[in-house]
Amino acid sequence: MTAMLESSSAAAANRPGSIRWSKQFGRVFVYGCLALLALVFLAPLLSMLLTSLKSMDEIRAGNLLSLPSTPTFAAWANVWGASCIGVTCGGLKGYFGNSFLIVVPATFISVALGAFNGYVFAQWRFRGDNLIFGLILFGCFIPFQIVLIPMAGLLGKLGLAGTIPGLILVHVVYGICFTTMFFRNYFITVPAEIFKAARVDGAGFWAIFFRILLPISWPIVMVSIIWQFTGVWNDFLFGVSFAAGTNQPVTVALNNLVNTSTGTKAYNEDMAAAMIAALPTILIYVAAGRYFLRGLMAGAVKG
Amino acid sequence: MANLAINHVTKSFGSLAVLNDINIAIEDGEFLVLVGPSGCGKSTLLSIIAGLDEHTSGSITIDGDPVDGLEPKERDIAMVFQSYALYPAMSVEQNIGFSLEMSKMPKAQRLERVSKVADLLQITHLLKRKPGQLSGGQRQRVAMGRALVREPKIFLFDEPLSNLDAKLRVEMRTEIKKLHQRLGATIVYVTHDQIEAMTMATRIAVMKDGILQQFGTPEDIYDRPKNVFVATFMGSPAMNLLPATVVGETLSLKGADAVLPVPASVVAPLTEGREVLLGLRPEWLSLASAGSPSGPSLPLLVEVIEPTGPDVFAALRAGEREIMARLPTGTPVAPGQKASFAIDLSKAILFDAASGVAL
Amino acid sequence: MPAIVLSPSLAAVTVCVYGFIAYTAILSFTGSKMFARFDFVGWRQYERLFENPRWITAIENMAIFGGLYIIGATCLGLFIAILIDQKIRLEGVFRAVFLYPMALSFVVTGVIWQWLLNPGLGLEHMMRSLGWESFTFQWLIEPERAIYTIVIAGVWQVTGFVMALFLAGLRGIDTEILRAARVDGAPIHKVYTRIIIPALRPAFLTVFVIEAHLAIKSYDLVVALTKGGPGVSTELPSTFMYSMTFTRNELGVGAASATVMLVSLASIIIPYLYSELRNDRHA
Ligand SMILES: Nc1ncnc2c1ncn2[C@@H]1O[C@H](COP(=O)(O)OP(=O)(O)OP(=O)(O)O)[C@@H](O)[C@H]1O
Ligand SMILES: [Mg+2]
Numbered sequence A: 001m002t003a004m005l006e007s008s009s010a011a012a013a014n015r016p017g018s019i020r021w022s023k024q025f026g027r028v029f030v031y032g033c034l035a036l037l038a039l040v041f042l043a044p045l046l047s048m049l050l051t052s053l054k055s056m057d058e059i060r061a062g063n064l065l066s067l068p069s070t071p072t073f074a075a076w077a078n079v080w081g082a083s084c085i086g087v088t089c090g091g092l093k094g095y096f097g098n099s100f101l102i103v104v105p106a107t108f109i110s111v112a113l114g115a116f117n118g119y120v121f122a123q124w125r126f127r128g129d130n131l132i133f134g135l136i137l138f139g140c141f142i143p144f145q146i147v148l149i150p151m152a153g154l155l156g157k158l159g160l161a162g163t164i165p166g167l168i169l170v171h172v173v174y175g176i177c178f179t180t181m182f183f184r185n186y187f188i189t190v191p192a193e194i195f196k197a198a199r200v201d202g203a204g205f206w207a208i209f210f211r212i213l214l215p216i217s218w219p220i221v222m223v224s225i226i227w228q229f230t231g232v233w234n235d236f237l238f239g240v241s242f243a244a245g246t247n248q249p250v251t252v253a254l255n256n257l258v259n260t261s262t263g264t265k266a267y268n269e270d271m272a273a274a275m276i277a278a279l280p281t282i283l284i285y286v287a288a289g290r291y292f293l294r295g296l297m298a299g300a301v302k303g
Numbered sequence B: 001m002a003n004l005a006i007n008h009v010t011k012s013f014g015s016l017a018v019l020n021d022i023n024i025a026i027e028d029g030e031f032l033v034l035v036g037p038s039g040c041g042k043s044t045l046l047s048i049i050a051g052l053d054e055h056t057s058g059s060i061t062i063d064g065d066p067v068d069g070l071e072p073k074e075r076d077i078a079m080v081f082q083s084y085a086l087y088p089a090m091s092v093e094q095n096i097g098f099s100l101e102m103s104k105m106p107k108a109q110r111l112e113r114v115s116k117v118a119d120l121l122q123i124t125h126l127l128k129r130k131p132g133q134l135s136g137g138q139r140q141r142v143a144m145g146r147a148l149v150r151e152p153k154i155f156l157f158d159e160p161l162s163n164l165d166a167k168l169r170v171e172m173r174t175e176i177k178k179l180h181q182r183l184g185a186t187i188v189y190v191t192h193d194q195i196e197a198m199t200m201a202t203r204i205a206v207m208k209d210g211i212l213q214q215f216g217t218p219e220d221i222y223d224r225p226k227n228v229f230v231a232t233f234m235g236s237p238a239m240n241l242l243p244a245t246v247v248g249e250t251l252s253l254k255g256a257d258a259v260l261p262v263p264a265s266v267v268a269p270l271t272e273g274r275e276v277l278l279g280l281r282p283e284w285l286s287l288a289s290a291g292s293p294s295g296p297s298l299p300l301l302v303e304v305i306e307p308t309g310p311d312v313f314a315a316l317r318a319g320e321r322e323i324m325a326r327l328p329t330g331t332p333v334a335p336g337q338k339a340s341f342a343i344d345l346s347k348a349i350l351f352d353a354a355s356g357v358a359l
Numbered sequence C: 001m002p003a004i005v006l007s008p009s010l011a012a013v014t015v016c017v018y019g020f021i022a023y024t025a026i027l028s029f030t031g032s033k034m035f036a037r038f039d040f041v042g043w044r045q046y047e048r049l050f051e052n053p054r055w056i057t058a059i060e061n062m063a064i065f066g067g068l069y070i071i072g073a074t075c076l077g078l079f080i081a082i083l084i085d086q087k088i089r090l091e092g093v094f095r096a097v098f099l100y101p102m103a104l105s106f107v108v109t110g111v112i113w114q115w116l117l118n119p120g121l122g123l124e125h126m127m128r129s130l131g132w133e134s135f136t137f138q139w140l141i142e143p144e145r146a147i148y149t150i151v152i153a154g155v156w157q158v159t160g161f162v163m164a165l166f167l168a169g170l171r172g173i174d175t176e177i178l179r180a181a182r183v184d185g186a187p188i189h190k191v192y193t194r195i196i197i198p199a200l201r202p203a204f205l206t207v208f209v210i211e212a213h214l215a216i217k218s219y220d221l222v223v224a225l226t227k228g229g230p231g232v233s234t235e236l237p238s239t240f241m242y243s244m245t246f247t248r249n250e251l252g253v254g255a256a257s258a259t260v261m262l263v264s265l266a267s268i269i270i271p272y273l274y275s276e277l278r279n280d281r282h283a
Helices: A002-013 A023-052 A056-061 A076-082 A093-123 A129-142 A143-157 A164-187 A191-202 A206-214 A218-234 A237-242 A250-259 A269-297 B042-050 B091-103 B107-121 B136-149 B166-183 B196-199 B219-221 B228-233 C002-027 C046-050 C052-085 C090-101 C108-115 C125-130 C146-171 C175-183 C188-199 C203-219 C220-225 C239-244 C251-278
Strands: B004-013 B016-026 B029-037 B056-064 B076-080 B152-158 B187-191 B203-208 B213-218 B239-248 B250-252 B258-263 B275-280 B285-287 B297-307 B309-317 B322-327 B339-341 B349-352
Touching: A023 C052, A023 C090, A023 C108, A023 C146, A056 A269, A056 B187, A076 A093, A076 A269, A093 A206, A093 A218, A093 A250, A093 C002, A129 A164, A129 C002, A129 C251, A143 A164, A143 A237, A143 C002, A143 C239, A143 C251, A164 A218, A164 A237, A164 A269, A164 C002, A164 C146, A191 B042, A191 B076, A218 A250, A218 A269, A218 C108, A237 A250, A237 C239, A250 A269, A250 C108, A250 C220, A269 C090, A269 C108, A269 C146, B004 B042, B016 B042, B016 B056, B016 B152, B016 B203, B016 B213, B029 B196, B029 B297, B042 B076, B042 B152, B042 B187, B056 B250, B091 B107, B091 B136, B107 B136, B107 C002, B152 C002, B152 C125, B166 B196, B166 B285, B187 B196, B196 B219, B203 B219, B203 B228, B213 B219, B213 C251, B228 B239, B228 B275, B239 B322, B250 B275, B258 B297, B285 B322, C002 C125, C002 C251, C046 C052, C046 C251, C052 C090, C052 C203, C052 C239, C090 C146, C108 C146, C146 C203, C146 C220, C203 C239, C203 C251, C220 C239, C220 C251, C239 C251
Parallel strands: B029 B187, B029 B203, B076 B152, B152 B187
Antiparallel strands: B004 B016, B004 B056, B203 B213, B239 B250, B239 B275, B250 B258, B275 B349, B285 B339, B297 B309, B297 B339, B309 B322
C-alpha cells in the first residue's frame, strides 16, 4: 500500500501539464468533495466494525456509527465457534478452513498452469494461436450460469459432487482463463531476442522457462496469485452450487448464517461474520494493493 | 573455426518471399559482412544460419557438413544480438557461463573459461553485477563474452553496435576487428552501416529486397560495384551518377553541356546513342591545377562547401547536374567560384541507364 | 513440448467452457425437468421462459439495475477520477479508500448493506436519532424500491475500480495537448468537455464492458442483500436461472435462461475482445 501511495504521488508530480482549477475555491471544492466521498465509502466498513463490537442492546440504543461504550468480541467469538449454520452449530471456523483448503490449491494450480500456457502463447508460434488464445480469453467472461448444469453432472460422474476437491477443480478450470491471459500478456513484452539467445545457448523449453523467464516474472506471479486468491475466496455461485453441507466455503456459510437465521436478527453477529469472511481479502488488499489493482486492470484486458 | 556455405537459400513467410536464392561461401577465418537497407532480409538470413529460423529451400553447410534441420545448439555457433539479449535475472558471470552450464560443463572448468573471457574483454570487475546495472558499452561486452566463451565454429553478429553512441561504436568496431585477428575466428556480421561493412569485412555481401546484389571483397564492392544500387549504397557521400549518351568514343553529359571520353575500364562494346550513367566517386574529382593539364576535366560551379576536418565536401554544379566532390582540406575553393575539376576516369564506372547494371 | 503443455488446459477449456455451453444450449431445446432428457421440443422452453412473469420481472429489473448501475458507477467514478487528477495530496490514500470495496465479496457487500439499510436500526434509525424525526427509508422492504438498494450497493462496490480505469485514461492523455489548449485560452470546462472526455473514449468503452459484464453476472449481491425479494421484486436473470434449475426442477427453462444470458453478454464481450486482440499483438 505504501508503494501504491509512492508511485501514484510520483505520477502526479510528473505531470506539469495536468490542469488545475486554480484559485482557492477550486482547491476547497476538490478536497471537500473527496473528503465527503471518502467518508461515504468508508462508512460501511466502519459501521460493520463498530456494530460487530456492540451488544444488541447497544445497537438498539445507538446508531450505525455510534461508538460501542464497552467493546466486546462476544459476537465474534459466537459466530466463529458457536453459531448455528444450517443444522450444525459450530460457527464459521470450519467453513473458514474450507475456504483455505479450496483457495490454496486452486490458486497454486491455476497460476502454475496459467504461467505455462502464457509462456507457450507468448513465445511459440503455431497455426491459429491467436484464435485459440481468444477462445480461452472468452472463457474469462462467460456468465457461469451457462456451465452450472453440465458441471454439476460432470462432478457427479467424477464422484466429486459436493466435495472440496470438486470445487478446487471448478476454480482451476475457470481460473486458468484469467491466469493464462495475465502471463501471456506479460510474457509478450519480453524481447524475442532473449528467447533466441537462450536457444542459441542451448536452453530447452523448460530451461528457458525456469531459468530465464520465471526469475523476472514475480510481479505477474503476485498479480495472478492475488487475483485468484481473492476471486476464489470471494466466490459464492460455485460454492453454493457445488459444495454440500460442511464442505461449503465461508461465503456460503455467511449467507446462510445471515439469511436463514430464525428469530430476531442479531446484527452484531452478522457484522462479525461478515468481518471474518472479509478479513483475508482485506488484509491482502492492505498488504499488496498495488498488485490487486494491477490484476483488476489486467483483467480489463487492457494493459 | 570453420568455413560456411550458403547454397541457393530461399525463405518465404507464407506468400511473402524474403530471401531469394542466396549463394555465399566463405573460408575459415573470414569476416563476412551482410549489409543492406532495413528489411532486406539480413537478420532473416542470419537467423537461418543460426538455426533459429527454417529456410524454405536450399542448404547450409558448416565445415562441409550440412546443418539443415539442426537446432541452434547443435550447430556450434554463437550469436550476439542487437539488443544484447542479456538474461535480466542473471549476473554477468551467469550470463556468460549459461551456455556452458546448458552443455553440462563442470562448474570449475566453466568458471575458468568465464574468467578467461572476462579478462580478454576487461570486464572482470563486472562479473557479479546484473545486466540492469551496466552501461550500454558494458552490456555489449558481456554479450560478446557470452559468444566468445563458447569457442564456437562461427560467430554471428546481428547489428551489435547499433545501440551504442557514435564514439563507442568506433571503439568497439576496432575492438571486434582486433578480436577477429587475434582469434582467427569465422564471423558473419550483419549491419546496415556501410562504414562498418567496409572497415571490418574481408568479404561483403550486399543485399536488397531479399536478393544478393554483390558478394566480394571490400575493394571489389567499393571500386567495382556491379550495379547502381551497390554503387550508391556503399560510400559516403554517395557516388555521383551522371546521365549521359554515347556519342562515338565520348560521353555527352545530359543537362550539363559537357563531353568526356568513355572510361578505359569499359570493355563491352557501346552502341551509338546508348543511354548510360557515369559513376564517379566524390574523391575521383580534384581541382585541376595549372601544373598538370593532362586528363579530362570539367568546368564546374562551386555551390556549397562542407569542411569535415580532413576533407572538404564540395557541392558542384554543371548545368542541371549536381556533383559531390571530396577534396583535401586546404584546396582553394570558395562558394560561387567557377573552376575546372580534373576527373580520374581510370576508375570511373559506366552503368546501363535502364537496368542499372555495370558495363 | 509446447503442445503437451497446452493440451490439458485446452482440453479443460474446450470441455468445460465450450462443451458445457453447447450442452446447456442443447438442453434448452429439450423438455428436461428434474433430470436432463433429450426429447427435443424446439423453442418451447424459450416460449415458456418469456411467458413466465418472474422472468419478465427479472428482465425489467435487469434493465433498471443494469442501466442505473452503469450510469451511476460511470458518472461517480469519472467524477472521482477527475478530482483525484487535480494533483492532490494523499492521492494514494484516497485511491485506496475508494477501491477497497472491490476486495470484498459480493456476499459481504450484501450483508453490510442489508444492515445499513435495514428499516429498523439502520440509516432510518440513525437519521431519526440525529434529529430528523420524519426521515423514512424503507426501500429494502418496499417491492417497488428494493431493486434500488442493489444499485446502491453495486455502485458502492465498483466505483473505485471505474475510477482507477478512468484515472489511468486521464494519466495517459498527452499533456502537451492540454498545455496547447491552455495556451489557446480554452476555459477549464471546455478543456474537459472538448478535449479530455473525448480522449477518454477507450476508457469509457472498457468501463462499459466491465460494468455490463458484472451486471449481467450479478448473483451473490442480490442473494445476500434481498434474497430476490420482497417476493420476487428483485429477481434478476441469474437468480431466476438458479432457482429454476436447482429448486424448481425446470432444467429446460433454466438452461434457456442461461443461454439468453450468455448470448446477451457475448454480444457485448466478443466485439470488445476482438478489437482488443486485433490491436494487441504489436509484432
Ligand atoms: N515472422 C515474419 N513474418 C512475416 N514477415 C517477416 C517475418 N520476419 C520478418 N519478416 C519480413 O522479412 C523481411 C526481412 O526482415 P529482416 O528482419 O530479415 O530484415 P533486416 O534486413 O534484418 O532489416 P533491419 O535492418 O531493419 O533489421 C522484412 O520485410 C520483414 O517484414
Ligand atoms: Mg535486422
